[in-house]
Amino acid sequence: MKVFLTGASGYTGAVVLEHLLAAGHEVAALARPQRIAQLPAQARLAWVAGDFAQPELIHDQARAADAVVHIGAAHDVDNAEMERLDGLTIRAVADALAGSGKAFVNTSAAPIYGDTGPQPRDESEPIAAPLAGRLWRLRHDRETVAMTARGVRSVVIRPPNIYGRRGGVPLKQIERAQAAGKIRVIGDGDRLASGIHVDALARLYLAVLAQDTAQGVYNAASDEVVRSIDVARVIAEHYGPGIEVQSWPFEAAHKAMGVMAEIAAVNCVISADRARRELGWSPVGPSLMGELVIGSYRALAPNS
Incomplete structure (x- = not known):
C-alpha cells in the first residue's frame, strides 16, 4: 500500500513511519523543506517537501496514495492558526479521496472529552463539555467522520498521553x-x-489501515x-x-x-x-x- 503520511519527522509520526515501512508499505512523507536534508533516506520512503499551508500539494499527494495518515500539527503557531492549517489539510485530503473508498486516518487527542472524571469515557458518549482550547479538534473529528458521505473510509484516532x-x-x-x-x-x-506507549499506538494505525471495516472514532489507551x-x-x-x-x-x-x-x-x-x-x-x-x-x-x- 502507498501511504501519504504527515508528521513523520515528529515523535509519534516517526514511530508510525517505522512501523509502516517494516510492514512493507511504501510511504510518501510530508516534511518542511529545511528539514529534508537531515531526515533519513530509506527504501520505500520518499520525503515530500512542503507544509500545511500548501493544500494543493497535499491534495495531489493524497490523490496519488492508497491511504492517508494525518498525524502532524503546526505546533509553532497559535491555536487559531493551528486550527486553520489543520482544516486546510483535512479538506484537501477529503477532496482528493472523495468517491475513492480509500482510507483517511486523522489524529485527534483524548483531552477533547473535557474532564472525564475517574470513569473511562468511550467513543459513543456525547461530548457535552469539551475543552474550549481544543474545541476545534472536535469539529475536525466530526468533519473527518462525515467524509464517509463522500465515499471516504474515514477514521479518527484519539490517543491520551503518549510516552515511550x-x-x-x-x-x-x-x-x-x-x-x-x-x-x-x-x-x-x-x-x-x-496513556499509551508510542509503539502500541503505531500498531493501531496499521490495524486501521489493514481492516476495511474500520471506520469512525477509536480511542487509543492502555x-x-x-x-x-x-x-x-x-x-x-x-x-x-x-x-x-x-x-x-x-x-x-x-x-x-x-x-x-x-x-x-x-x-x-x-x-x-x-x-x-x-x-x-x-x-x-x-x-x-x-x-x-x-x-x-x-x-x-x-x-x-
Missing part, C-alpha cells in the same frame, strides 16, 4: 525538572490520566491510569537529586501555559475497548511508570 522511546511529554517533564530543580503539579496533583502527583514524585526520586515536587495553582499555570494548563488540569481517562473488540488490537507495551523507573527514560537519570 524516551520522548513525548515525560521527556519534557524530566528536562524541565532537572533544569529548574522542581516539578510542578496543578492543584493537588490528583488529576487522573490514561489500562494504566496514573495520578499526576505520582508521576511527579517518580521523576523527582529518580531524576534528581534535588528535584522538589510543588503544587501550582491553576490560575498561575494557565497564565504561563494557556491551553496546555487546561489540558493538564482535567481528568483524562478513556477506554479503548472498541479498538480491541473490532480490530483485534492490544495496547501491549511498557507502562508509563515502568518506563520512568527502569525503561527508556532512565538514560536521562544522573549516573545512569
Whole structure:
C-alpha cells in the first residue's frame, strides 16, 4: 500500500513511519523543506517537501496514495492558526479521496472529552463539555467522520498521553525538572490520566489501515491510569537529586501555559475497548511508570 503520511519527522509520526515501512508499505512523507536534508533516506520512503499551508500539494499527494495518515500539527503557531492549517489539510485530503473508498486516518487527542472524571469515557458518549482550547479538534473529528458521505473510509484516532522511546511529554517533564530543580503539579496533583506507549499506538494505525471495516472514532489507551502527583514524585526520586515536587495553582499555570494548563488540569481517562473488540488490537507495551523507573527514560537519570 502507498501511504501519504504527515508528521513523520515528529515523535509519534516517526514511530508510525517505522512501523509502516517494516510492514512493507511504501510511504510518501510530508516534511518542511529545511528539514529534508537531515531526515533519513530509506527504501520505500520518499520525503515530500512542503507544509500545511500548501493544500494543493497535499491534495495531489493524497490523490496519488492508497491511504492517508494525518498525524502532524503546526505546533509553532497559535491555536487559531493551528486550527486553520489543520482544516486546510483535512479538506484537501477529503477532496482528493472523495468517491475513492480509500482510507483517511486523522489524529485527534483524548483531552477533547473535557474532564472525564475517574470513569473511562468511550467513543459513543456525547461530548457535552469539551475543552474550549481544543474545541476545534472536535469539529475536525466530526468533519473527518462525515467524509464517509463522500465515499471516504474515514477514521479518527484519539490517543491520551503518549510516552515511550524516551520522548513525548515525560521527556519534557524530566528536562524541565532537572533544569529548574522542581516539578510542578496543578492543584493537588490528583488529576487522573490514561496513556499509551508510542509503539502500541503505531500498531493501531496499521490495524486501521489493514481492516476495511474500520471506520469512525477509536480511542487509543492502555489500562494504566496514573495520578499526576505520582508521576511527579517518580521523576523527582529518580531524576534528581534535588528535584522538589510543588503544587501550582491553576490560575498561575494557565497564565504561563494557556491551553496546555487546561489540558493538564482535567481528568483524562478513556477506554479503548472498541479498538480491541473490532480490530483485534492490544495496547501491549511498557507502562508509563515502568518506563520512568527502569525503561527508556532512565538514560536521562544522573549516573545512569
